Amino acid sequence: MKYLIFLFVISVIVLPAKFIIPLSILIMVLYFSLDRTVLNILKRKSTLFLFAIVAIIQPILIGEPTNSMMGVSYSGLGVINGLAMFCRAIVIINSISILNRRTDKESIRYFWGKLGIEQFDAVFTKSQEQLPEIKESFSKSIKNFNGKNLLKPGKSKPAEFFANLIVPFLHKSNSLSSKNNFNEE
Amino acid sequence: MLKLLKIEKLSESNLINTAVFAAIWGLAEISLGTFLHASKIPFRGAIMSLLATAVLVCAKVVLKYKGSLILLGIVTATFRLFLGVGFNITPFAAIIIESVIAEIVINKFGFRRTAAVLTGTLIMVYSITHGLIMQALFLGIDIYKMYYELILKVTNKAGLSEELVLILILLIPVIQIGLGAASGSFGFSVGNQINNMIED
Numbered sequence: 001m002k003y004l005i006f007l008f009v010i011s012v013i014v015l016p017a018k019f020i021i022p023l024s025i026l027i028m029v030l031y032f033s034l035d036r037t038v039l040n041i042l043k044r045k046s047t048l049f050l051f052a053i054v055a056i057i058q059p060i061l062i063g064e065p066t067n068s069m070m071g072v073s074y075s076g077l078g079v080i081n082g083l084a085m086f087c088r089a090i091v092i093i094n095s096i097s098i099l100n101r102r103t104d105k106e107s108i109r110y111f112w113g114k115l116g117i118e119q120f121d122a123v124f125t126k127s128q129e130q131l132p133e134i135k136e137s138f139s140k141s142i143k144n145f146n147g148k149n150l151l152k153p154g155k156s157k158p159a160e161f162f163a164n165l166i167v168p169f170l171h172k173s174n175s176l177s178s179k180n181n182f183n184e185e
Numbered sequence: 186m187l188k189l190l191k192i193e194k195l196s197e198s199n200l201i202n203t204a205v206f207a208a209i210w211g212l213a214e215i216s217l218g219t220f221l222h223a224s225k226i227p228f229r230g231a232i233m234s235l236l237a238t239a240v241l242v243c244a245k246v247v248l249k250y251k252g253s254l255i256l257l258g259i260v261t262a263t264f265r266l267f268l269g270v271g272f273n274i275t276p277f278a279a280i281i282i283e284s285v286i287a288e289i290v291i292n293k294f295g296f297r298r299t300a301a302v303l304t305g306t307l308i309m310v311y312s313i314t315h316g317l318i319m320q321a322l323f324l325g326i327d328i329y330k331m332y333y334e335l336i337l338k339v340t341n342k343a344g345l346s347e348e349l350v351l352i353l354i355l356l357i358p359v360i361q362i363g364l365g366a367a368s369g370s371f372g373f374s375v376g377n378q379i380n381n382m383i384e385d
Contacts, residue, residue: 013322046225054324054331062334081327089323096274100266108263117259119195119203124260126204127211134208159371162243163378169205170247170383171198 002102005095012091017084024087031094035101038094050089055082134169141165199250206244206257210237211264218269218276231361233276234283234312235368238305241287242372245296246380254291258284279315283308298373305369309362 008027012020031038041047059078066076112120145161195203213236221229241254248257262280266273287304294300320328340350 013325054328058331058335061338062331085324085328085331088325092323100274103266105263105267108266112259117256119200119256120259120263122195122200123203123207123256124263126200127207127260127264130204130208131212134205135212138209138212159374159378162375163382166205166209166243166375167379167382170379171201171205 002099005099009092009095012088017081020084021080021087024091027091028094031098035098038098041090041093047090051086054085055079058082130169137168138165195250199248199253202247203253203257203260206240206248207260207264210240210244210257210261211268213240214261214265214276214280215268218265228361230276230279230316231309231312231364234279234308235305235364237280237283238287238308238365238368239372239375241284241308242291242301242304242369243376243379245287245291246376247383251292252288254284254288255281258287275315275319279312282311282315286311296373296376298370301369301373301376302366303369305365305367305372306362307365308369309365312365313358313361 011023012027015023028038059074059076059082060072063075063078065073067074067079109121109124141164214233217236218229218233221232226232241257244257245254248254258281261284262277265280266277269276286307290304290307291300294303336350336354337347340347
């Protein structure tokens, strides 16, 4: 299936506008049969805004007016190009979303391992363990945060404030005494 | 890049410290990223890139092994992919590319303020390019022609000169790049503070 999805994405990128619209409808019907949530994207405000810009406003303002509807003249070619742009975006976004939903952590681990990053698993697991503790500590500090203090003389500066947040979590045995030495290998 | 990916077996402290920075960056990506996504604030990608620059630069003071920032970016990007809301593939790619930029620049020039500023600048240049490439990929290259013609129509109707509009449009990336440089410098200051605190 993933190869078919790649093929769909490549097709909507390379095909001319007049072919994209019917092809996109077919692809979306297929995606809908796989996942009922794919059409939710059409309810989003940002999607409707994009549609208004590329398929409604653009044909009215740009290009030679060839058609007229309710007294408003617009470019027929502009409508086709705008709709093709919109369809292309919807197909690409849904294709990537479907691939994303079908990807599990195991395949990501396998992928990074294949690239030679064997430490990924250990760091990712440790990071997940640290996350709640760091979140709690940062939340407390942000609650007690007073922005005015950062600017007063004698009070901690922004860099110091953030360093104070991070340092308690760091492993102290790490030798940090030799400054700027990591580029000397 | 492939050389940088050959990461040696990590010591306990390097492993823990990489995990800590990944958790901090991941937490910011999930919480701030979710907030920005929900609020539809413009320049969300630029805001997240400023944060990425500061984290990457200050992390390098602690994570001195080669490829550390790439590993940090990979772990954070995976967090974003599985825990973030919205469309996570583009931030996933952006986080990894930003970490590769930081790793290359700091390895090449060493950990100094100029390198930190250059890192911030290049990350913001990438961030701007990322947005442009993604728009061209998702909507087609014609989107720029459409933007250009729409802007011309609107400016002509408003009676503004094309030069003024062009300056205003170019001013946005210039400001973003300036903020990126400032963020790199700030990350350097935080990194130095961390170094001083650990030495004490």
